Amino acid sequence: xxxxxxxxxxxxxxxxxxxxxxxxxxxxxxxxxxxxxxxxxxxxxxxxxxxxxxxxxxxxxxxxxxxxxxxxxxxxxxxxxxxxxxxxxxxxxxxxxxxxxxxxxxxxxxxxxxxxxxxxxxxxxxxxxxxxxxxxxxxxxxxxxxxxxxxxxxxxxxxxxxxxxxxxxxxxxxxxxxxxxxxxxxxxxxxxxxxxxxxxxxxxxxxxxxxxxxxxxxxxxxxxxxxxxxxxxxxxxxxxxxxxxxxxxxx
Amino acid sequence: xxxxxxxxxxxxxxxxxxxxxxxxxxxxxxxxxxxxxxxxxxxxxxxxxxxxxxxxxxxxxxxxxxxxxxxxxxxxxxxxxxxxxxxxxxxxxxxxxxxxxxxxxxxxxxxxxxxxxxxxxxxxxxxxxxxxxxxxxxxxxxxxxxxxxxxxxxxxxxxxxxxxxxxxxxxxxxxxxxxxxxxxxxxxxxxxxxxxxxxxxxxxxxxxxxxxxxxxxxxxxxxxxxxxxxxxxxxxxxxxxxxxxxxxxxxxxxxxxxxxxxxxxxxxxxxx
Numbered sequence: 001x002x003x004x005x006x007x008x009x010x011x012x013x014x015x016x017x018x019x020x021x022x023x024x025x026x027x028x029x030x031x032x033x034x035x036x037x038x039x040x041x042x043x044x045x046x047x048x049x050x051x052x053x054x055x056x057x058x059x060x061x062x063x064x065x066x067x068x069x070x071x072x073x074x075x076x077x078x079x080x081x082x083x084x085x086x087x088x089x090x091x092x093x094x095x096x097x098x099x100x101x102x103x104x105x106x107x108x109x110x111x112x113x114x115x116x117x118x119x120x121x122x123x124x125x126x127x128x129x130x131x132x133x134x135x136x137x138x139x140x141x142x143x144x145x146x147x148x149x150x151x152x153x154x155x156x157x158x159x160x161x162x163x164x165x166x167x168x169x170x171x172x173x174x175x176x177x178x179x180x181x182x183x184x185x186x187x188x189x190x191x192x193x194x195x196x197x198x199x200x201x202x203x204x205x206x207x208x209x210x211x212x213x214x215x216x217x218x219x220x221x222x223x224x225x226x227x228x229x230x231x232x233x234x235x236x237x238x239x240x241x242x243x244x245x246x247x248x249x250x251x
Numbered sequence: 252x253x254x255x256x257x258x259x260x261x262x263x264x265x266x267x268x269x270x271x272x273x274x275x276x277x278x279x280x281x282x283x284x285x286x287x288x289x290x291x292x293x294x295x296x297x298x299x300x301x302x303x304x305x306x307x308x309x310x311x312x313x314x315x316x317x318x319x320x321x322x323x324x325x326x327x328x329x330x331x332x333x334x335x336x337x338x339x340x341x342x343x344x345x346x347x348x349x350x351x352x353x354x355x356x357x358x359x360x361x362x363x364x365x366x367x368x369x370x371x372x373x374x375x376x377x378x379x380x381x382x383x384x385x386x387x388x389x390x391x392x393x394x395x396x397x398x399x400x401x402x403x404x405x406x407x408x409x410x411x412x413x414x415x416x417x418x419x420x421x422x423x424x425x426x427x428x429x430x431x432x433x434x435x436x437x438x439x440x441x442x443x444x445x446x447x448x449x450x451x452x453x454x455x456x457x458x459x460x461x462x463x464x465x466x467x468x469x470x471x472x473x474x475x476x477x478x479x480x481x482x483x484x485x486x487x488x489x490x491x492x493x494x495x496x497x498x499x500x501x502x503x504x505x506x507x508x509x510x511x512x513x514x515x516x517x518x519x520x521x522x523x
Contacts, residue, residue: 054414057415059417075415075417076416077416079415082408087283088408088465089463089465089468091463098404099401099413099416
């Protein structure tokens with residue numbers, strides 16, 4: 001069973017650091033992504049979240065530390081915001097074939113699961129923000145990724161849309177047994193199925209499990225019971241504070 | 252047996268179509284990745300390439316190709332930290348290379364060079380050897396485009412996704428630059444330095460209006476480009492106009508007719 005454990009590791013970062021222009025973009029990052037695990041990476045703007053995703057995906061080599069990734073790990077990446085140039089003719093169906101053509105039956109299954117099957121032949125540029133986000137998620141899923149990276153997946157969605165998306169992400173994890181990294185700048189509410197919350201600001205500030213808040217009266221009154229089937233509160237345990245430039249200060 | 256007519260008119264059309272085979276798909280990338288100004292700078296620098304090729308006594312297309320690559324390389328060194336922006340650097344290179352080329356050629360009193368042939372092309376003087384070169388270069392370029400098509404579309408859709416999913420966007424971008432340099436080297440003979448970018452962009456822009464996928468756009472661009480070559484050559488024969496500019500005018504007429512047709516279709520759809 002020991003082998004099983006090793007096989008489940010998709011990427012392991014050990015004391016990883018990236019330095020550009022005499023400034024740490026990230027430093028001392030220890031992070032392990034495993035199959036079937038959902039990790040929420042949270043942190044303020046400019047805290048180095050995107051740098052970490054790039055290192056995990058293998059598109060950026062860190063200056064310090066070690067990165068272990070099994071060869072041929074397939075990454076599915078859904079970026080924070082993509083605007084497709086209007087000069088590029090692209091239907092939703094064609095977008096699913098980027099980069100490789102995929103099976104048509106699977107394609108329609110995934111589009112149906114994400115409620116965009118009726119848009120299959122629409123031009124991508126005519127979709128709403130939420131529809132386009134789902135189309136990009138569908139494209140990433142059709143690659144059958146080992147590691148799915150979602151950068152601010154709920155940006156521009158209302159509470160209802162976010163609830164729907166979270167429940168689908170949980171389904172995806174259960175069905176595909178992939179590792180999922182959700183990057184968010186909302187520091188307090190994370191997806192309830194999150195196994196590990198990692199809070200970072202250049203370095204990792206704290207990590208832990210989300211607390212289930214369904215039973216908390218005050219939050220229930222504020223958001224309604226349904227919102228908490230997919231969300232959980234995360235309370236931070238920091239032993240330090242940050243200056244405006246990201247420097248670390250003792251409390 | 253199918254006989255290829257051996258007259259200057261047929262040779263011109265065959266040469267022109269050979270060029271549009273690669274200009275079609277590459278013109279699409281020029282539009283998608285906003286490389287029109289880079290293409291323009293490369294084309295203008297071609298005259299310097301020609302001058303150097305004459306001095307070094309090497310093939311003209313090779314000279315043009317090398318200088319175009321140099322332009323792309325210099326531009327790739329410009330980033331957001333540079334004291335000039337990319338378009339300013341292109342503007343400097345575009346016109347100064349053209350000027351240096353003109354100055355160099357004016358020194359070469361020992362050879363008869365008609366600069367106008369290079370500026371506006373001289374498709375009717377194309378030889379079978381040149382046609383063979385055009386088709387060979389086109390075949391190689393087209394082969395590379397087909398082989399790397401997925402990565403190129405991946406880069407066009409989104410660079411971040413391409414990078415994260417292992418498509419090596421930087422490598423793909425360099426490949427596109429090399430192909431663009433090659434296409435411009437071929438185009439020099441057909442429409443000349445000044446009109447090269449027009450023949451890359453206009454057929455692709457016409458194709459954009461009817462295409463639903465990138466593949467359709469590339470294919471239609473080849474079709475509209477070839478139609479422009481044939482139409483422009485007949486126009487040139489009929490009205491005794493210069494062939495290169497006639498081809499570009501014909502391409503523009505196709506573009507305008509398509510735009511009008513699409514506009515009218517949209518109007519009629521709105522009415523119903």
